[in-house]
Amino acid sequence: MCGIVGYTGSKPAKDALINGLSMLEYRGYDSAGIAVLDGLGGMDVFRAVGLVDELKQLVAGENLTGVTGIGHTRWATHGKPSRINAHPHRDCSGKIAVVHNGIIENFNELRSELIARGHHFASETDTEVIPHLLEEAYQGDLKQAMLAILPRLQGAYGLACVHVDHPDEIVAVRKESPLVVGCSADCAMVASDTPAILDVTRDVVYPEDDTVVVLHSDGTAQFFDATGAEVHPKTVHLEWDQNAAKKDGYDDYMDKEIHEQPRVVSDTLKGRLKDGRVVIDGLELDEEDIAALDRVVIVACGTSYHAGLVAKYLIEAWARIPCDVEIASEFRYRDPIVSPSTLVIAITQSGETADTLAAVQLARTYGASVFAVTNRLGSRVTRECDGVIYARAGLEISVAATKSFLAQITALTLLAEYLAQVRHRFNRSQVRMFYHSMLELPQQIQQILDHPEPVRRAADLIGDATSALFIGRGIGYVVCMEGALKLKEISYVHAEAFAAGEIKHGPIALVTEQTPVVAVAVHSPTREKTVSNILELKARGARVIGIATEGDEEVERICDATIFIPRIRSTLSAITASVPLQMLARLVAIDRGCNVDKPRNLAKSVTVE
Numbered sequence: 001m002c003g004i005v006g007y008t009g010s011k012p013a014k015d016a017l018i019n020g021l022s023m024l025e026y027r028g029y030d031s032a033g034i035a036v037l038d039g040l041g042g043m044d045v046f047r048a049v050g051l052v053d054e055l056k057q058l059v060a061g062e063n064l065t066g067v068t069g070i071g072h073t074r075w076a077t078h079g080k081p082s083r084i085n086a087h088p089h090r091d092c093s094g095k096i097a098v099v100h101n102g103i104i105e106n107f108n109e110l111r112s113e114l115i116a117r118g119h120h121f122a123s124e125t126d127t128e129v130i131p132h133l134l135e136e137a138y139q140g141d142l143k144q145a146m147l148a149i150l151p152r153l154q155g156a157y158g159l160a161c162v163h164v165d166h167p168d169e170i171v172a173v174r175k176e177s178p179l180v181v182g183c184s185a186d187c188a189m190v191a192s193d194t195p196a197i198l199d200v201t202r203d204v205v206y207p208e209d210d211t212v213v214v215l216h217s218d219g220t221a222q223f224f225d226a227t228g229a230e231v232h233p234k235t236v237h238l239e240w241d242q243n244a245a246k247k248d249g250y251d252d253y254m255d256k257e258i259h260e261q262p263r264v265v266s267d268t269l270k271g272r273l274k275d276g277r278v279v280i281d282g283l284e285l286d287e288e289d290i291a292a293l294d295r296v297v298i299v300a301c302g303t304s305y306h307a308g309l310v311a312k313y314l315i316e317a318w319a320r321i322p323c324d325v326e327i328a329s330e331f332r333y334r335d336p337i338v339s340p341s342t343l344v345i346a347i348t349q350s351g352e353t354a355d356t357l358a359a360v361q362l363a364r365t366y367g368a369s370v371f372a373v374t375n376r377l378g379s380r381v382t383r384e385c386d387g388v389i390y391a392r393a394g395l396e397i398s399v400a401a402t403k404s405f406l407a408q409i410t411a412l413t414l415l416a417e418y419l420a421q422v423r424h425r426f427n428r429s430q431v432r433m434f435y436h437s438m439l440e441l442p443q444q445i446q447q448i449l450d451h452p453e454p455v456r457r458a459a460d461l462i463g464d465a466t467s468a469l470f471i472g473r474g475i476g477y478v479v480c481m482e483g484a485l486k487l488k489e490i491s492y493v494h495a496e497a498f499a500a501g502e503i504k505h506g507p508i509a510l511v512t513e514q515t516p517v518v519a520v521a522v523h524s525p526t527r528e529k530t531v532s533n534i535l536e537l538k539a540r541g542a543r544v545i546g547i548a549t550e551g552d553e554e555v556e557r558i559c560d561a562t563i564f565i566p567r568i569r570s571t572l573s574a575i576t577a578s579v580p581l582q583m584l585a586r587l588v589a590i591d592r593g594c595n596v597d598k599p600r601n602l603a604k605s606v607t608v609e
Contacts, residue, residue: 009187079124276428351379483581
């Protein structure tokens with residue numbers, strides 16, 4: 001969840017480190033720091049609590065000419081947010097500095113051993129054991145010292161370190177925590193995520209677990225396995241460029257990414273229908289193996305979990321395969337019923353979500369086939385699975401997932417169609433029909449974006465409310481779950497989603513005249529039932545915001561505000577109905593003075609439990 005960045009090259013490292021950390025702010029953090037080697041046997045370390053801008057101001061007047069350094073944005077796990085707990089952390093000699101993303105699970109044991117041997121600790125963090133271990137192991141070669149201490153470290157880590165005696169070198173390593181390396185003609189960089197190095201190159205390497213990387217200031221990098229043998233991992237070319245990490249005139253990244261959704265859905269659909277059949281490159285199982293599957297289990301967290309719930313409706317309705325959706329952090333800690341005839345689908349935007357990756361590993365021990373739905377080429381989940389379906393959302397900066405959610409649903413809808421055709425539930429005509437219906441979605445999303453006025457009126461109804469309810473049925477209920485999540489995570493309004501039929505079984509007790517209710521009542525087999533539930537809530541004084549299909553005068557009449565979406569097949573409505581709820585959450589958050597891109601306490605990529 002923390003962000004790390006390292007630079008060694010021909011130019012002063014300070015600017016590259018501050019810029020890289022700025023590009024990683026979306027990961028969530030509470031403090032930041034950098035260490036720069038001066039090339040003369042010294043090291044300058046600066047740390048600040050708060051935003052990267054505060055760190056930038058701290059170093060603005062400093063004459064830091066060193067060309068090698070490391071930086072960090074910290075999301076507190078061990079020890080409160082403070083300058084003393086901020087990274088980088090150093091050893092007793094002050095010659096070694098380390099930045100770390102992850103958790104060292106046995107740090108208490110290591111810390112006690114090191115203190116007994118005379119080491120002094122300055123922070124409360126788990127990370128600080130690493131530079132002290134390196135200090136003991138160092139015998140003139142920083143890479144060898146890193147290789148020597150790795151067997152002692154239990155847990156997950158992506159880390160980078162520097163030593164004043166090696167002013168043109170950074171040593172980095174990863175285990176179950178993301179790391180990316182990029183080189184150009186005059187520098188080499190390492191980071192937790194690609195945005196930090198897009199200004200340098202789009203040709204990157206994602207090291208495997210237990211790979212030690214040595215970056216050199218001449219723009220080269222070497223990779224070594226845990227035995228010290230040199231390895232040569234493949235290079236991945238990214239289609240993203242530095243412009244993907246800019247706002248392009250929008251007030252915030254969330255607004256930009258909401259408006260990118262027509263293109264994202266179009267890109268995710270592109271090229272995936274040939275001769276009346278859905279084609280998904282990257283699925284390693286042949287059609288006979290897929291046809292023999294008797295169950296699907298989806299594992300995911302947060303917004304990805306909601307995308308999985310949409311997929312459940314489609315897979316069961318179209319392919320007629322039983323489908324369960326599990327929260328990954330729950331799945332991994334029980335004894336799930338999974339067998340070689342089970343298909344497990346892991347959904348993770350970053351491809352690095354710790355709980356989802358652990359669920360994948362557990363499923364594989366049972367012999368299950370595993371597909372991944374991810375937005376990140378080369379991410380760890382792509383190396384753990386039998387097949388990959390890429391959600392082509394591109395770089396998503398705002399912590400609140402918007403375009404990646406729609407890309408995931410689009411990819412999963414294609415997968416549901418694919419399973420239906422393999423199992424002969426859909427013929428070519430049906431496949432073409434649903435695919436061509438999906439091709440209408442980008443234009444329909446754009447139509448919603450072009451008419452924000454109803455969303456503005458709906459946001460005014462929520463106003464200063466302390467709590468909001470969301471109701472819907474079928475896929476509309478899942479849309480409500482995601483809408484409630486968006487509202488609570490960026491505006492801090494308590495929001496709960498309920499299946500509309502359950503309102504009378506308890507939740508209706510929460511309704512007062514001060515309670516805003518969002519009701520998804522789009523065209524579907526359960527639309528009339530949802531209308532009845534709206535009337536029950538109105539009778540108790542609730543302020544109701546309706547999400548309805550264009551032309552639905554009844555819903556418009558009974559609701560206090562109505563947001564229309566274009567008519568689409570009900571099985572595809574999650575994609576369009578989610579858009580106004582994203583817009584609604586953003587407007588409410590702005591009205592309340594919240595930072596929509598960086599909600600408090602949250603991180604974009606959750607790489608620890």
